[in-house]
Amino acid sequence: MKQTAVHIEDVSVYYDQNLAVSRVSLDIEEGDYLGIIGPNGGGKTTLLKAILGLIPVNSGKIEIYGKRINKGRKIMGYVPQMSAVDKRFPISVMEVVLTGRLKQGISPFFSFRAEDRKKAYEALEKVGIQHLADRQISALSGGEFQRMLIARALAVEPRLLILDEPTASVDVSSRAQIYNLLDELNKDMTIILVSHDLLAVSSRVSKLACLNEGLIYWGNPELSEEILTRLYGCPVEMGGAIH
């Protein structure tokens, strides 16, 4: 039997008095490729952050490979929304990817080991931008920037890769490259992907969760008109991305 990678049980998250995620329960099995879709403000990023242990849950519990979150965190790689990252920061691609190798409790005179540099370079090779290792991040295209963020998450050597809209702000060919890369990575790791790209998500993922505060649907990636209407509160075309 497959191991449960993420166990989410009756989880609710509030920001002050405002409910963002309401009583969500779902299990993600080892090797799954879960897509999470839903309207703006539907709680997708909040749920990802709760899985990562970046924000506390107000009720319910989350376990990563059978353990409470803090212990599981080292096995998760996170690709945040690109808009959450300052592109103007004067730092090279390699330096960003190396931050994925940082351990907690480092000293002020910390320096990366040769092993860290090797792993970071391998992560860049995996996403196909090793030739950009020394480039400043301000000089990257949208697609290259996204792949750098994925490389940073891979440098953690995660069992679980969590991505928040990795195809936002990239062109059609970069989008296809990123989806192909995720298909490849899914051979070795469990993936959770938040996306507004309904067609791509429903054709690539192995499980689908539809979130609008509460879980509207969870199961095989078969999107019906009825589910989409309930999710977005209006009739929706499958054709493209929804923002």
Ligand SMILES: Nc1ncnc2c1ncn2[C@@H]1O[C@H](COP(=O)(O)OP(=O)(O)OP(=O)(O)O)[C@@H](O)[C@H]1O
């Ligand atoms: N740091 C915060 N403080 C207060 N409220 C927040 C905070 N972050 C998110 N929220 C609110 O929580 C709700 C869920 O937001 P969240 O970002 O999780 O949604 P989302 O589904 O990821 O949206 P989007 O598709 O637009 O990225 C929204 O109403 C949002 O305004």
